[in-house]
Amino acid sequence: MNALLREARFLAKDRGAVLWIVLALLLSAAATGFGIAEVREQRQTIAALLAEDAKDRANAISKHDAWGDAAYDAFHLTYAPPSDFAFAALGQRDTAPWLHRVRMLSLESQIHEADTANADFGLIGRFDFAFLAAAVAPLLLILLLHDLRAGERVAGRHDWLVASAGTPRRLWLPRAGVRFGGLALALLVPFWIGAAIEGAGFGAALAASALVVGSLAAWWAIIAVVGRRNASPPALLAALVGIWLMLALLIPAAARAGIEAAVPVPDGAEILMLQRDAVNDAWDKPKAATMTPFLARHPEWRALGTVEKPFEWKWYYAFQQVGDQQAEPIVTAYRQGRLARDRAAGWAALLSPAALTERGLERLAGTDTRAMIAYEDRVRAFHARLRAFHYPLFFRDPPYDPVVLDGLPRYDPAP
Amino acid sequence: MTPTLEARSLVVMRDGAAVLNDVSFAIAPGEVFALLGGNGAGKSTTLLTFLGFLQPTAGDVLVAGRSVGDDVEAARAKIAYLPEAASLYGHLNAYENLGYFLDLAGRKVSRAALDAALDQVALPTEARQRRMQSYSKGMRQKTAIALALLRDTPILLLDEPTSGLDPVAIDEFHAMVQALAAAGRTVLMVTHDVYGACQVADRVGLLRGGRLVGSFAASDAGGRIDTETVHAAFAAREAA
Known part of the structure; x- marks a missing residue:
């Protein structure tokens, strides 16, 4: 002493x-202050959008008298709130999207539309x-x-x-x-x-x-x-x-x-283009080209799966889902590739105390690659609940009643 | 009586060359022994070997009868060392420098004791609170000597201790060394200064090329070593 x-x-x-x-x-x-300011800005952005979310959706729904129209215009806010520790390590929150407004359309293009470059592992990043x-x-x-x-x-x-x-x-x-x-x-x-x-x-x-x-x-x-x-x-x-x-x-x-x-990884833009092409092409294809793969995934709607009119909402939303189904291989490759890169980066970080420390802090802060992929998975799970809510309305087509839409699933940001 | 410092057939090799070669001497308690020699004679190497910074290639060095290699820490605890061109911290004043080094050596000394030691070496009072970067070489050396005094150890190893001191301060320093020896301290000093060595030492040894080539004792010369004799021997050895 x-x-x-x-x-x-x-x-x-x-x-x-x-x-x-x-x-x-x-x-x-300064680094702590910048981190806190950034995290607070992100929280304020989320809070501001949350305040408008239900109101916007109610407003959009009130303008329509068909399930399909209402679903088309109803946006749902999904987000990954920064953890209480995120101020210390902003990590992948700089490069990976942490906030979306999704609707009943093809999901993968919505997840990746702001993701023109890979949101892969971060080794050296912003001044936090x-x-x-x-x-x-x-x-x-x-x-x-x-x-x-x-x-x-x-x-x-x-x-x-x-x-x-x-x-x-x-x-x-x-x-x-x-x-x-x-x-x-x-x-x-x-x-x-x-x-x-x-x-x-x-x-x-x-x-x-x-x-x-x-x-x-x-x-x-x-x-x-x-x-x-x-x-x-x-x-x-x-x-x-x-x-x-x-x-x-x-x-x-x-x-x-x-x-x-x-570890080659397709980039987000490829997913976006593939899915948009799949959806756009569906307009010109026979209805069966959409409904067959859709019903293979959802046999519970086989009895109501015939499309008789030139346009039906169940067909429209079916080809949105089939767009996701067609993108599944590249989405899976993208997801697994990012995880594989992250694992490899973890091994490589053993050679660099700096990278190891930064990765450790990002892990604690929930701002690493795995945390951001987990958020995307939560968005997918929420979107699946949206589809499960809407498909009975599209396929059975009961009389439009906006009160039913009060029961729309709500996004839960908790991991 | 066990010698306080002893070199036994000491050989120190550095980079394949013998810096000290079969050097033997023993210094009794209360004795002042001066090693004279030119540059590269092995004077500082001798001191560093007693301090345990250099290991003997052959032979041994002993402090209070115990090999330095057996317990270098114990040996150092008995020694106050004054290096050549003692460089104290320029950003600290004299009190802070003394306090730091003494604390490092595990000694607590009062401000009054610091002042007494600084008075003994005649460091001006007004200078003591100034940062040492403003000190002259002589003032720095005086502060370093004060530090050696304050360590209050039974042995002093002094490397060119009068370097930078003015003639008056050199005389005062010699008187101080003799007083310390009279009080039982053992002093080994290495120097180029033949006259100073003869004035203060009980014995003078001549080092040349790592060998102890001559020795003169005051007791053999009626109490005082004859400067001319030593100088002549020194000059002859250096010319040889």
């Missing part, structure tokens, strides 16, 4: 080291707490620790200090430990405040703190190994920045390129 106090007092007098720690504090406050902790903090730690020994060697104090301390451990461990602790606290205090403001669970905050400290400890070990070399401080700094570049940027980038090449 005495040694830590001694080194804390010593650190307080070292303007260069204090500058890096204050910078870490400011960056952490996860990016700061994973990629920037190690650089600050390098700046704080790289010349602990070498700087004293150059100043001619190394042997004097060690001789005074008796053992190297009694000197370097508390000196490096105080700097390490100072940096960790500078990073974590704004994060803890943010977690308290956002109401994040204690367990998640604790796990995230352990992840950040563990990541910094891994970097400390790297710096300690390199710092033992009898080289000048600039040479050590250059070597450590090179290692940081490799571990924090090059390996993740190379892994990403390698995984993308090794």
Whole structure:
């Protein structure tokens, strides 16, 4: 304890080291603030749309007197609300859609219409707490620790200090430990405040703190190994920045390129085009071309499955579903490909403490690939409930009664 | 009586070359031993070996009768070391520097004791609160000497201790070393300064090329080593 106090007092007098720690504090406050602002904006967007959702749907339904027309114009809001911890790691919420307004048409094109590029794994992303902790903090730690020994060697104090301390451990461990602790606290205090403001669970905050400290400890070990070399401080700094570049940027980038090449994934636009073509082509095909595959999936409507008029809503919505059925192989490939890439990225992250930390924080925040795919699955499940609600109305075609539509399924965002 | 410091047939090899070669000497408690030698003679290597920073390739070094290699921490705890060109922290003042190094050595010293030591080395009072980056070389050396005094250890290893000191301060330093020896401290100093060594030391050893090539004791010369004799021997050895 005495040694830590001694080194804390010593650190307080070292303007260069204090500058890096204050910078870490400011960056952490900024990253936490940006994260909270972004999450609040997302929540406000969801709240604003939720406030209008039921009203818009009621308004659309009130204008019609047929089940098919009402279903066509009725939009349903689906969304993945950010978790209480999402402010710390926005992750895939930057690239994957987390909000849709779906209706009874083909679903996959609705899910992917804003998804012209792949929403695949994220390794290095926006400036949030996860990016700061994973990629920037190690650089600050390098700046704080790289010349602990070498700087004293150059100043001619190394042997004097060690001789005074008796053992190297009694000197370097508390000196490096105080700097390490100072940096960790500078990073974590704004994060803890943010977690308290956002109401994040204690367990998640604790796990995230352990992840950040563990990541910094891994970097400390790297710096300690390199710092033992009898080289000048600039040479050590250059070597450590090179290692940081490799571990924090090059390996993740190379892994990403390698995984993308090794695991081909169709992009969202392909799904959109395929399904729209399927739906548009259905207008020109014989009715049986739609109804046969539809009834194969829904034999319960076989008795009412004959289409006699040139246009019937049951046929129209059947070819919307058949559009989804035709897109199923590519949708499955897309989903599995993203999961396969994510798994591969998880293995690759073992080579990069930065990627591993960022992925860990995104997992805790529920903003990783698996969480976003889970949201898409919830949208699919909700849409299936919508279809199950509407098909009896389309196929049996009872007299139109808007009160029946009060019983429309409601989307539940809970996982 | 067990010597406080002893080198036994000490050999230290660095990069394949012998920096110290079969060096033997023993320093009794309360004795001041000065090692003289030119650049690269092995003077600082001798001190670093006693401090455990360099391992003997052959032979041994002992502190208070115990091999340094057996317990380097115990050996260091008995030694106050003053390195050549002692470089204290420029961003700290004299009190903070002394406090830091003493704390590192596990010693708590009062402000009054710090002032007493700084008075002893004649560091101006007005300078003590200033950052050391504004100090002259002599002022820095005085502060480092004060630190060695404050360590209150039975052994002092001094590497060119009068470097940067003015003539008056050198005389005061020599008087201080003799007083410390009289109080029972053992001093091993290495220096280029033949005259200073003869003035302060009980014995002077000549190191050349890693070998101890001559030794002069005050007791053999009526209480004081003859500077001219040592100088002549030193010059002859250096010329050889």
